[in-house]
Amino acid sequence: MTFKILNNNERLKTTTGIKVVIFGPYGIGKTSLLKTISEPTLCLDFEAGLLAVQDWQGDSISVRTWSQARDIACLIGGPNPALKSDQAYSQKHYEHVSSKYNEEFSKYRCIFIDSITVASRLCLLWAKMQPEAFSERSGKQDMRAAYGILAQEMMGWLNQFQHIPNKDIITVGTLGQYLDDFNRPTWLPQCEGAKTASEIPGIVDEVISMVGIKKDDGTEKRSFVCQTINSWGYPAKIEVDASIWLKNRIWENYLRKLKLRLCYCY
Secondary structure, three states, X not given: OXXXXXXXXXXXXXXXXXXXXXXXXXXXOOHHHHHHXXXXXXXXXXXXXXXXXXXXXXXXXXXXXXXXXXXXXXXXXXXXXXXXXXOOOOHHHHHHHHHHOOOOOOOOOEEEEEOHHHXXXXXXHHHHOOHHHEOOOOOOEOHHHHHHHHHHHHHHHHHHHHOXXXXXXXXXXXXXXXXXXXXXXXXXXXXXXXXXXXXXXXXXXXXXXXXXXXXXXXXXXXXXXXXXXXXXXXXXXOOOOHHHHHHHOHHHHHHHHHOOOOOOEO
């Protein structure tokens, strides 16, 4: 393998996609964001929940097993040269799925994953059936080993999408409220395995919470929380301070690229 050093001008000309995760409570309208995306989009439907967007003009794939999820990620992302031939997303895996499926993915500019919450559940079901998830001595299921497999699988799957250079990857997931020992509310992504939820911000470019924010008159407005430091404690991550984006009108350009119609952004 050869190395290629890109100078500033070459890097600016390189087509890159945005990798963003949007978390929100049930019913806030995460799936409906599909209607705001104008570029050719493929929805990976883990939830069988596209009833709210039946009139959406894009394409979708129903994903029912973790093996299907891995195959699709390999087809869209291509082979990972760092992996051995017996591993998922390797050159051998890519050649296998390419001969198995005839679908053409190059026409899609955006991949919409609905949702990482259900994807992690499918992954856990798969992990619990692996031989490594059973004790060699007793033959009983070892849940610690199963969750270890889950963490490795989810990280590998998310990394496969993260390294797709020319597509926007928008992933949605459920945001749950939990109470600590002092009865204080905490908002956390709902994913199987603590490692999955904690590692997501380090893998994707942006993390946004889609929630209802109370206005001064007491009414709630559907909003996006984008800054890591926010008064509500919602999970969020953005590349630079939102005030700078707003001041320089770069934020508007960013939203146009995401094709999301924001009511408010915090």
